[in-house]
Amino acid sequence: MSADVLAFWFLAIVLVGSALAVVLTKNLFHAVLWLALALTGTAGVFLLLDAEFLAAVQLLLYAGGIVTIVVFAIVVTERLVGERLSQTSRRIGGGAVVAGGVLALLLNAMRGQPFPAARPEMAGDLTRLIGETVLTRFVLPFELLAVLMLAALMGAIYFARPDE
Amino acid sequence: MTFETLTLLVPELALFALAVVVLLIGAVRSSAYVGRGPLAEVSRGPAGWTTLLGLGATFILTFTVREGASLLDGAFVQDSLALFAKRLFLASAAISLLGSLTLRTGAFSRRSAEYHFALVASLLGMSVVASARELVLLFVGFELMSIPLFLMTGFLKREAVVPEAALKFFLVGTASSAMIVYGMSFVYGVAGSTMLSDIPPPLRDGPPLLMLGMAILLAGLGFKIAAFPFHMWAPDTYEAASPPFVAWLSVAPKAAGFVVIIRLYLAGVGTAALVWTPVIAVLAGMTMVTGNLMAIPQRNIKRLLAYSGIAHIGYMLVGLAALSSSGVAMMLFYLVAYTFGNMGAFLVVQAVAQSEQSDGIDAYRGLAQRSPLLALAMLLFLLSLGGIPFVAGFWAKLYVFWAAVERGMYGLVFLGAVLTVVALYYYLLVARRMYIDAPERPEPVQVPGLLGVAIVACVIGVVGMGLYPAPWVTLAQRVASTLFS
Numbered sequence: 249m250s251a252d253v254l255a256f257w258f259l260a261i262v263l264v265g266s267a268l269a270v271v272l273t274k275n276l277f278h279a280v281l282w283l284a285l286a287l288t289g290t291a292g293v294f295l296l297l298d299a300e301f302l303a304a305v306q307l308l309l310y311a312g313g314i315v316t317i318v319v320f321a322i323v324v325t326e327r328l329v330g331e332r333l334s335q336t337s338r339r340i341g342g343g344a345v346v347a348g349g350v351l352a353l354l355l356n357a358m359r360g361q362p363f364p365a366a367r368p369e370m371a372g373d374l375t376r377l378i379g380e381t382v383l384t385r386f387v388l389p390f391e392l393l394a395v396l397m398l399a400a401l402m403g404a405i406y407f408a409r410p411d412e
Numbered sequence: 413m414t415f416e417t418l419t420l421l422v423p424e425l426a427l428f429a430l431a432v433v434v435l436l437i438g439a440v441r442s443s444a445y446v447g448r449g450p451l452a453e454v455s456r457g458p459a460g461w462t463t464l465l466g467l468g469a470t471f472i473l474t475f476t477v478r479e480g481a482s483l484l485d486g487a488f489v490q491d492s493l494a495l496f497a498k499r500l501f502l503a504s505a506a507i508s509l510l511g512s513l514t515l516r517t518g519a520f521s522r523r524s525a526e527y528h529f530a531l532v533a534s535l536l537g538m539s540v541v542a543s544a545r546e547l548v549l550l551f552v553g554f555e556l557m558s559i560p561l562f563l564m565t566g567f568l569k570r571e572a573v574v575p576e577a578a579l580k581f582f583l584v585g586t587a588s589s590a591m592i593v594y595g596m597s598f599v600y601g602v603a604g605s606t607m608l609s610d611i612p613p614p615l616r617d618g619p620p621l622l623m624l625g626m627a628i629l630l631a632g633l634g635f636k637i638a639a640f641p642f643h644m645w646a647p648d649t650y651e652a653a654s655p656p657f658v659a660w661l662s663v664a665p666k667a668a669g670f671v672v673i674i675r676l677y678l679a680g681v682g683t684a685a686l687v688w689t690p691v692i693a694v695l696a697g698m699t700m701v702t703g704n705l706m707a708i709p710q711r712n713i714k715r716l717l718a719y720s721g722i723a724h725i726g727y728m729l730v731g732l733a734a735l736s737s738s739g740v741a742m743m744l745f746y747l748v749a750y751t752f753g754n755m756g757a758f759l760v761v762q763a764v765a766q767s768e769q770s771d772g773i774d775a776y777r778g779l780a781q782r783s784p785l786l787a788l789a790m791l792l793f794l795l796s797l798g799g800i801p802f803v804a805g806f807w808a809k810l811y812v813f814w815a816a817v818e819r820g821m822y823g824l825v826f827l828g829a830v831l832t833v834v835a836l837y838y839y840l841l842v843a844r845r846m847y848i849d850a851p852e853r854p855e856p857v858q859v860p861g862l863l864g865v866a867i868v869a870c871v872i873g874v875v876g877m878g879l880y881p882a883p884w885v886t887l888a889q890r891v892a893s894t895l896f897s
Contacts, residue, residue, distance in 0.1 A: 353624060354624065357620040357621045359620075360619070360620040360621075361602070385487070386548055386549075387484070388488055389549045389553075392536075392553065392556055393552060395536060395556060396555055398533075399533040399556065399559050399560045399563075400559050402526060402529060402530065402563065403560065406523065406526055406563055406569075407566060407569060
């Protein structure tokens with residue numbers, strides 16, 4: 249077993265474990281911390297695949313930005329509501345059955361799927377390549393994302409602001 | 413970007429420009445200028461009127477696009493299906509706007525620019541979805557279509573049921589988007605490319621992981637078109653939102669979903685797509701059964717129309733299940749007939765709700781004596797939805813069943829025909845309220861002028877397609893034939 253494979257299995261266990269903890273923890277604040285670990289683990293998977301840029305973006309945006317915002321949201325909401333928020337998972341049995349079913353389907357599908365044994369080499373400066381692709385082949389979705397964010401921002405402001 | 417690529421994107425660029433202009437109107441509009449005559453009308457709702465004008469202009473501009481051209485190695489195509497869908501989106505949005513322009517109270521007077529910006533942004537998303545032949549573009553388009561819809565659903569946020577309905581719609585919508593992107597990831601993993609043209613046709617002996625990805629994708633799309641078992645959000649959402657918006661919501665996003673289903677599962681695959689027949693046929697059957705049976709006990713007209721709308725999605729899926737050129741053509745015909753009938757019915761609901769402050773079916777008591785023309789319009793819409801001869805819905809159902817019979821799907825057609833009778837029962841319950849029951853109040857229902865125009869447009873559509881369906885059939889067949897060549 250090479251170092252790559254070992255690292256993958258380590259990350260996989262961390263990822264699945266922390267993801268389960270996010271859903272099952274009662275304490276909402278702890279759930280967010282587990283989420284931060286899960287997002288960091290994802291960054292680790294990107295690193296393992298030699299995608300350093302994506303790993304950095306993942307850490308900065310998700311583990312950094314989004315987790316911070318969620319923590320703020322929880323703290324502010326608890327202040328407003330005046331009680332500790334806790335997470336309840338109702339119908340956990342049904343959820344487990346569905347999740348198990350999807351897992352079985354996936355494993356079954358993967359067994360019949362020939363996968364390439366070796367990962368193709370990534371050539372050149374990846375960050376530069378990503379930048380170029382985004383502004384050439386994927387220029388339409390890239391530009392549309394600007395409109396999408398504007399629309400999402402408008403929606404958030406509309407619901408958040410009090411009526412005059 | 414050469415000049416030619418820009419001419420190809422004209423409808424999208426026009427919508428984008430319109431969105432910016434509408435947003436700016438909201439920003440600069442200060443004290444209301446009140447002119448005289450028609451100007452006064454316009455000055456009271458500048459964002460709405462600008463949007464209406466812009467939609468008309470964009471509709472005309474769609475005819476300048478060279479049909480069949482594509483962009484970015486075929487990631488974005490303006491083929492006849494895309495242009496057909498775009499015109500349907502624009503026309504239905506204009507009809508819905510005529511209805512919502514008469515809403516002048518509360519949020520609709522203060523925050524009109526936000527509402528209309530969301531409408532145009534969603535339209536831009538739809539029109540990208542209709543043209544996308546690449547997974548990333550498709551997903552971004554879907555999001556751009558959906559997110560403004562959440563804002564529009566919750567637009568009357570101060571009313572009691574609205575926040576809950578908007579939140580439900582938001583949660584279901586995001587979950588379905590997550591499913592779509594999850595399915596796409598498997599498809600990409602197998603195909604090694606996000607271009608639809610590079611994805612191997614999903615055949616019976618195809619890679620199992622690809623089939624699984626396509627199945628998860630289909631489930632995500634099922635949410636968007638509100639097919640069984642992903643239909644639960646529709647009645648709550650329809651009940652809470654404003655009727656002219658619901659009229660559009662019940663038509664345009666579903667049309668966009670159908671276009672994507674056609675592109676992903678049918679186009680260019682030919683008879684090899686037969687592997688999907690049982691899946692889509694079962695979905696169609698279950699959707700028809702659920703929609704029609706759940707509609708019977710409803711006492712609220714919007715919930716009744718929501719469930720009947722789910723049933724209609726089932727009938728359209730019958731056309732898709734035929735997996736043939738004529739099946740797709742007949743489904744597109746059905747889509748247009750459903751657009752006129754369903755939008756018309758919701759606009760009458762708006763007129764009655766504005767005058768009676770009630771969405772109950774009981775509010776329709778004696779409508780024929782109070783406002784005979786409005787009642788007649790509603791009757792025509794209901795008969796069209798029910799599938800009675802000489803209105804559009806009759807041909808739509810007949811054609812869809814015909815296409816399914818050609819494929820030997822007698823069981824599905826039998827089920828559909830039986831359920832049509834069930835549907836007639838609950839449509840005629842409303843008709844009985846209007847025509848047989850005595851009115852509680854004598855005065856007629858006030859219909860604002862613009863709303864009247866929109867209702868008349870839908871009546872013309874329903875009756876016109878019913879008496880003379882040939883041009884629409886020819887158009888639908890022409891659009892469908894390009895997909896199966």
